[in-house]
Structures are given as C-alpha cells and as structure tokens.
Amino acid sequence: MQDDRRQVNYVNTLSQTDWDIIAAIIPEGAQVLDLGCGDCALLGELAARKHVRGRGVDIDGSRLAGGMALGLPVYQGDLDEGLADFADKAYDYVILNQTLQVVKNPQIVIREMMRIGRFGIVGFPNFGYWALRAGIFFGGRAPKSPALPFEWYNTPNIRVLTIRDFRAFCREENLRIVAEYDLIMNKWRRHLPARLCANLLAHIGLFVVTRNGNRVV
Amino acid sequence: MFIERHSVGRVEPRRFVFGSQEDPLVLDSGRAMGPVELVYETYGTPNQDRTNAILICHALSGDAHAAGIHDPHDKRVGWWDNMIGPGKAFDTGRYWVISANVIGGCKGSTGPNATNPATGKPYGSDFPLITIGDMVAAQKHLVDHLGIERLFCVVGGSMGGFQALEWSLRYPENVHSVICIAAGAQLSTQGIAFNAVGRHAITTDPDWQGGHYYDTAGPVRGLASARMVAHITYLSEISLSNKFGRRLQSADRLSYDIHHEFAVESYLNHQGTRFTERFDANSYIYITKAMDYFDIVRTYGPLKEAFAEATARFLVVSYSSDWLFPTAQSKEIVRALIATDRDVSFVDIDSPHGHDAFLIDIDQLTRVTSAFLDGSQRSQPIARRSSAG
Numbered sequence: 001m002q003d004d005r006r007q008v009n010y011v012n013t014l015s016q017t018d019w020d021i022i023a024a025i026i027p028e029g030a031q032v033l034d035l036g037c038g039d040c041a042l043l044g045e046l047a048a049r050k051h052v053r054g055r056g057v058d059i060d061g062s063r064l065a066g067g068m069a070l071g072l073p074v075y076q077g078d079l080d081e082g083l084a085d086f087a088d089k090a091y092d093y094v095i096l097n098q099t100l101q102v103v104k105n106p107q108i109v110i111r112e113m114m115r116i117g118r119f120g121i122v123g124f125p126n127f128g129y130w131a132l133r134a135g136i137f138f139g140g141r142a143p144k145s146p147a148l149p150f151e152w153y154n155t156p157n158i159r160v161l162t163i164r165d166f167r168a169f170c171r172e173e174n175l176r177i178v179a180e181y182d183l184i185m186n187k188w189r190r191h192l193p194a195r196l197c198a199n200l201l202a203h204i205g206l207f208v209v210t211r212n213g214n215r216v217v
Numbered sequence: 218m219f220i221e222r223h224s225v226g227r228v229e230p231r232r233f234v235f236g237s238q239e240d241p242l243v244l245d246s247g248r249a250m251g252p253v254e255l256v257y258e259t260y261g262t263p264n265q266d267r268t269n270a271i272l273i274c275h276a277l278s279g280d281a282h283a284a285g286i287h288d289p290h291d292k293r294v295g296w297w298d299n300m301i302g303p304g305k306a307f308d309t310g311r312y313w314v315i316s317a318n319v320i321g322g323c324k325g326s327t328g329p330n331a332t333n334p335a336t337g338k339p340y341g342s343d344f345p346l347i348t349i350g351d352m353v354a355a356q357k358h359l360v361d362h363l364g365i366e367r368l369f370c371v372v373g374g375s376m377g378g379f380q381a382l383e384w385s386l387r388y389p390e391n392v393h394s395v396i397c398i399a400a401g402a403q404l405s406t407q408g409i410a411f412n413a414v415g416r417h418a419i420t421t422d423p424d425w426q427g428g429h430y431y432d433t434a435g436p437v438r439g440l441a442s443a444r445m446v447a448h449i450t451y452l453s454e455i456s457l458s459n460k461f462g463r464r465l466q467s468a469d470r471l472s473y474d475i476h477h478e479f480a481v482e483s484y485l486n487h488q489g490t491r492f493t494e495r496f497d498a499n500s501y502i503y504i505t506k507a508m509d510y511f512d513i514v515r516t517y518g519p520l521k522e523a524f525a526e527a528t529a530r531f532l533v534v535s536y537s538s539d540w541l542f543p544t545a546q547s548k549e550i551v552r553a554l555i556a557t558d559r560d561v562s563f564v565d566i567d568s569p570h571g572h573d574a575f576l577i578d579i580d581q582l583t584r585v586t587s588a589f590l591d592g593s594q595r596s597q598p599i600a601r602r603s604s605a606g
Contacts, residue, residue, distance in 0.1 A: 055555075061564040061581060065588035068532070071595035074562045075551070085552040 018097055018123050018206060021181055021188050023049050025121060025208055030092040033057065033117060035079055035109070036099030040067025047072065055091075057083070080104045083112045091117040097206075100124045101157040107173075114175065114211050123206040126182075128162030128199040163198050163205040170209055179208040223302045224294065225260040225285040225309055230325065232256055235358045238334060242355060245510075248345035252334075255359050256325030257281050257317035260301055261309030263363075269599045270365045271307055271590075272356065273297065273316040274373030274380035277447075277504055278496060280324040283316040284309075299579050306583040311599065312369065312590070317359055319352040319380075321504050323497035326355070330431065330497045340499075342428025347503060349376070349511045353383045360391070367391050369599065370590060371529075374398035374575035375542065376504070379511045382550070385527040386517050394593040395527075396586055398534040398575045401546030402520055402553070403512035408541060411450050412505035415443030419498045428499055440498040441489030448488045453538040453571030457481060520553035530560035530596065532589040534582065536574040537567045562589060 019042055026032060030052050034043045037056030044067070046052045056067045056074045064074040077083065080103055094117030096109065101124050103109050113120045125148060132143035142152040150157065161169075163182065170177055181188045182198035182205055189198075198205065233255045236242045241251030258281050263269065273283050275296070284301035286294055295316075301307045307314050318326035321344070329344035336343075360368060371384040371392050378400025385395045404412075419425055422439030430436065449457070461481040465471070477483045517523035531554055535547035544565050554561035566581045568574040575582060 061566060062584060064562070064564060065584045067592075068562055068585060068588035069591045071592035073530075073560050074564075075555075076564045085548060085555055087556055090555075 017183065017204065019045055021206060022046070022095065022097065022121060022123075025179070026050055026052060026093055029053070031090070032093045032095060033086070033091040034095045034097070035083075035113060036096065036102070037064075037067060037074070039063045039065075040070060040072050040074065042095070042097065043067065043072055044070045079109045079112075082108055083116060086112075086116045088115055089118060093117055093119050093121060095121045097121065097123040098125070101159045101161065103159065106159055106161075110169075110173065110175075114173075114209070118210060119178065120175075120209045121206065122166070122209065123204060124161065124166070125157070126163045126199065126202045126205050127160045128164060129203055130200050133200075163202060166205060166207060170207070174212050175209045176212050177207055177209055181206040223304050224298065225302045227289065228258050228260065228282075228285040228287065228295075230256050230258050230281060230287070232325070233359050233362055235355075235362065242351070242358075244345055244351045245348040246346050250320075250327065250345060253320060253327045253355055253358070254325070254331070255317050255320070255327075255355060257315060257359060258283065258285075258295075259316075260284050260307075260314040261312055263313040263365075264600050266600060267313070267363070267365045268367065268369060268597065269311065270313045270315060270360075270363070270368050271370045271372060272360065272368050272384075273301070273307070273314060274356075274371065274377035275316065275319065276373070276375035276377050277501075277508065278444075278492070279377070280322065281316045281318040281326075282324075284314070296576065300583065300586075306579070306586040307372070307590075308587070315359075315363065317356055319504065320355045321347045321352065321500060321507060323500040328497070329428070329499035329503055339429075339431040341431065342499065342502075344499065344503060346510075347507050349379045349383050349507055350387060350516065352507065353380050353387055356380070356384075357388055357391070367393055367597075369597065370394045370396060370593065372396035372398070372586070373400070375400055375572065376508050376511075378542075379404075379508065382513065383511075385529045385531070386513065386523060389526055389528045392529045393597045394531070394589070395529045396532045396534065396589065397547070397550065398582070399536055399539050399542045399547075399572055401542050402550050403514060404508050405542075405546065409509045411446060411541075412509055414446050415505060416502050418442035418446070419502060422498075425498065428502075430498075436498045437490075437493040440493045440496065440501060441486075443498075443501060444492040444496075445485040445489040448485060450541045451571060451573040453540065453569060455538065455569045456571055459569070460484075520549065521556050524550075524553045524559060525557045527554075527559060530593060531562070532585065533561060533563045534575070534585065535563075535565045536570070536572070536578070537565055538569050539572045539574065541572040 032052040032054040034056045040056040043054040061076045067074040094113040135143045181190050182202035184201045236251030236253045241249035242253050282295045283297045284295040303310045318324045321328045329340045333340040371381045373381045378397040381395045381397050384392050419439035422436035425436035464480040466477045466480050466483045533547045535544040551563040564585050568578040570577045
C-alpha cells in the first residue's frame with residue numbers, strides 16, 4: 001500500500017514536469033487517449049488548456065474516479081492485455097507518460113498505441129543518466145536517485161531503458177521519431193547538441209513518434 | 218428500527234395509473250394493456266425545473282422499495298439503502314431519486330396477480346408477455362406524469378441495467394446519463410438456460426395449475442427451487458466456499474440423511490422458502506421471460522448502429538467475479554460506445570461476491586458513481602433545489 005502511494009507520488013512528480021511540454025505538443029481540439037492516466041490530472045489540464053477530446057485508461061479504478069468527476073470518459077484496463085476495445089486510428093495522440101517503465105509488455109503496449117493513434121507521446125525516466133550510472137559503477141548497487149527511490153525488489157520500474165535504447169527500439173519497430181525532448185538540468189531541450197549527450201545527461205526522455213508512412217501534418 | 222443519520226427515513230409508496238381499455242399501453246408483443254398501475258417511491262426533492270431526477274431500475278426480484286423504511290417497526294431497509302440517501306452515492310441532498318416497480322411484477326404495479334378488467338379475476342397466465350422495453354415504456358409515462366423532461370440519470374444493476382440501456386435507446390432525448398451495472402447488451406445463452414430451469418420448476422409444479430392458482434397457495438415448491446438455482450448464479454464459487462465450505466448443518470459427523478447435510482443446502486433452502494413469501498410465481502415467469510427477450514441487437518440492430526442513436530453519457534460497471542453477466546459482456550457495450558464516439562466510462566470492480574456484488578460491495582461503486590454524477594453536471598448543471606421542494 002505504501003509502495004503504491006510512493007509510486008503514485010513519484011509518477012506525479014515526474015509527469016507534472018512534462019505537462020507543459022505535452023500541452024505544447026498537442027494541437028488545439030485533438031483527440032487524445034492517455035494510457036496510465038491515473039486520476040486524469042494531465043487530461044484535465046489538456047482539456048482546459050487545449051480543449052482536447054480525451055479519454056483516460058488506467059488499471060486502477062479508484063483513481064479513475066478523479067477523471068470521472070472532471071467529466072472525462074475513462075476506461076479501466078490493463079495495458080499489458082492490449083486495447084482491443086479501441087479501433088485503429090481512433091485518436092490523434094496516444095500518450096504514454098511515465099508508464100512505459102512499469103508495464104510487462106512494452107512492445108505490445110507501444111504497438112497497440114501506434115495502432116490506435118496517429119502519434120504517440122512516450123515519456124520515461126532515462127536509466128542512462130550519469131548519476132545512475134555512477135551509482136552502479138562506484139557503488140555497485142542497483143541505481144537509486146531522488147526520482148527513483150526504490151529498491152531493486154520493490155521498484156515498480158520493471159523496465160530499465162535508456163534514451164538510446166528507445167531510439168533503437170523505434171528503428172526496430174519501424175517508428176519514426178517526429179520529435180525528441182530531453183530534460184537536461186531541468187530544461188527541455190530538443191536540438192541536436194542536446195540530443196547527442198542526452199543519454200548521459202537527461203533525467204527524462206520524451207518522444208513523439210509515428211508509424212513510418214503516416215503523413216505528418 | 219433505528220434510523221441511521223444517512224437514511225432517507227420513512228417513505229410512502231405511491232400509485233400512478235395511466236391508460237385505459239380505450240387508450241391502452243401497446244406492448245412490444247402487439248398486445249394491449251390498460252389501465253396500467255405503477256407503484257413507486259421517491260427520495261429527496263425535485264429542484265425547480267426538475268432536472269435533478271435519477272430513476273432507479275430494479276433487478277429481477279427487486280421492487281420500488283429501494284431505500285428507507287415503510288414503517289417504524291420495519292427490520293429491513295430498501296434493497297439499495299446503502300447507495301441512496303443523504304451523502305450517499307445517489308445523494309438525496311442533491312438528487313430527486315425515483316424508484317418504480319416494473320410491470321409484470323408482484324409489488325403493486327400491474328402484473329399477473331392484478332385483476333384482469335375483462336374477467337374480474339387475476340390475470341394469471343392470461344397476462345400478456347412483456348419486455349424490458351414495455352417496462353421502460355411504462356416508466357416513461359410515470360416520468361412524464363412527474364413533470365420530468367429529461368432524467369439526469371437512469372441507473373440499474375442486472376435487469377435494472379437492461380432497463381437503463383433501453384432508456385438510452387428508446388428515449389435518447391430524455392436521458393442525460395446512464396449507469397449500467399453488472400448487465401449486458403443481451404441476456405446470455407447461459408442466462409436464458411438458468412431462467413428456463415427456474416420456469417420449468419414452477420410450471421411442472423402441479424400447484425401452478427396452468428397459472429391460475431390465486432385462490433390457493435400456488436406453486437411454492439417450484440418457485441423455491443427456481444430461486445435456489447438462481448441464487449447460486451448470483452454468487453461466486455469463492456464466495457460460496459468462503460461462506461459455507463463443506464461445513465455440516467447441525468452435526469459434526471455425517472448423518473447419512475437424505476435431507477440437509479451441508480450448511481449450503483440449508484442456506485439455499487431457506488433462501489428458496491423466504492422468497493416464496495414475498496414473490497409471485499407467475500411474476501417470476503414473466504420477468505425472466507422479459508430478460509430472455511432482451512437483446513439490443515435484435516431490437517435496435519448491431520450494437521455500433523444501435524448506440525449511434527444514443528446521446529446519453531454512460532458509465533458501465535462490471536464485477537470481476539460475476540459469471541452471470543461477465544465483464545466481457547459489459548465490455549461489449551463499452552466497445553460499441555467507444556466505436557461510435559459516445560461519452561462512456563468503464564470500470565471493472567474487483568470483488569469476490571459474484572453478480573450480487575452490486576448490492577454488497579458498494580464502496581468502490583459509490584466512489585465511481587458519485588464521481589460520474591459529479592462529472593455529468595459539467596455538461597448539464599443542476600440548479601439549486603427550490604425551497605418549495
């Protein structure tokens with residue numbers, strides 16, 4: 001129970017950092033599906049700021065009540081089981097923010113997301129961040145940081161990936177990276193010099209991806 | 218009975234009669250019925266323009282008495298008293314809650330035990346077969362009579378969920394939101410099968426007498442058997458096992474007696490007998506038939522096309538251990554609603570209590586229904602209640 005709460009707080013802290021950038025990416029009035037939406041705080045924000053038509057998906061029905069109270073449609077489901085109830089290309093944007101690292105089948109989840117949406121927004125903690133590397137190199141212990149406060153045996157982050165891992169994954173999955181934002185020293189950066197050292201310096205990577213062949217408007 | 222602080226307290230059932238032999242309610246079967254009587258209860262008070270009305274639809278063996286007590290000496294409260302009242306999911310401080318007996322039932326609304334105006338005797342099996350649509354059509358007359366143009370919400374579990382869905386399709390302009398709990402877009406084959414067993418138990422009981430038994434005790438054994446089978450379908454393997462295990466009823470050694478050896482046997486027997494004290498066998502037949510007939514696809518076409526006509530916002534709730542109306546059946550509705558871009562929320566509540574969970578596990582249900590109702594006020598605000606009440 002306490003671990004759950006810690007996870008919720010942790011994810012909230014991280015994801016709120018991303019709100020501004022996500023709100024900047026998503027166009028006015030877009031159709032948005034938020035996977036792992038929790039209490040739909042981000043969607044509520046996007047509905048208020050960008051007038052999106054949104055729907056939230058989460059495994060935790062109690063937290064979804066928060067979204068319902070905002071008048072948002074929500075769907076309780078386990079991302080690892082796929083999203084068969086959602087039709088192909090039903091959404092403009094599918095968001096997977098700070099959720100990729102906690103799912104069992106990231107490949108299924110990303111494939112489903114790219115089936116349902118024209119664009120995917122994927123944000124995750126970069127385990128290639130220098131301080132985490134230093135922790136494992138010098139301390140010889142599984143990485144921990146203020147943003148990743150868990151022990152190896154109770155961490156919800158069962159998928160340990162780096163920004164470079166995700167770029168390679170996109171190539172293998174035939175996904176095109178439309179934009180990459182890296183959180184380096186508390187600032188979102190998207191230009192080449194930053195991207196070159198992002199794998200070492202970024203806390204968080206946030207990618208906008210689309211299937212190769214999809215027209216980018 | 219001690220009235221708890223969050224109770225609606227003492228309530229008075231009311232009557233409403235509509236239609237006549239000249240101007241009858243035309244049923245889905247084509248037969249006509251009139252006059253039609255409905256017994257209903259209300260909790261809370263209407264606001265000035267009557268936009269805060271919530272219609273509660275009951276399940277197979279339920280009735281209009283959903284909350285509060287009838288008499289200060291009542292030991293039992295209404296069947297959904299834990300959900301309806303001040304500060305509860307259906308907050309009577311904000312909403313005007315209405316609950317009516319279905320036609321075909323035996324709690325005052327016109328049903329097989331009512332007097333047939335043509336003969337002066339109870340209808341018995343001369344009562345016309347009814348559908349969920351007919352029940353809803355009768356409710357619509359009541360809602361009109363109460364001066365409600367658009368219901369803020371229609372809610373029901375099990376057969377009540379059928380009615381809520383039917384409302385959204387039959388009268389789309391008159392429903393702002395729908396909460397469908399532990400139901401589906403049709404009764405499953407398995408559901409029809411269990412209903413058939415129940416009806417078989419009743420109609421093969423010699424005391425059924427072709428359905429005209431009202432001057433005798435009637436088919437109480439058949440009805441008890443029907444209830445015993447049905448009761449099992451409302452529970453789950455795990456809940457039965459937790460509650461009774463293989464415990465023996467009275468001895469700690471096997472008695473090798475034909476009659477009740479195990480605790481679960483006595484329990485079912487008791488449930489069966491108690492049911493015959495409050496329910497009419499013919500009503501059981503007619504209402505289970507109405508459930509069997511319920512099939513949105515047959516009436517309104519493929520689900521996606523059917524729900525394209527609905528304008529309400531929906532909350533669909535299933536329970537994880539419900540095997541009479543499994544989660545997959547709720548999801549079928551949700552999928553169609555998502556495909557037609559309707560405003561739909563779906564929650565699958567984790568519970569060991571099977572189909573009956575919607576009457577028992579109400580914490581999570583309360584959380585999601587009150588949140589959904591709050592959210593529904595964003596698209597249709599409810600004006601403050603009038604002081605007149």
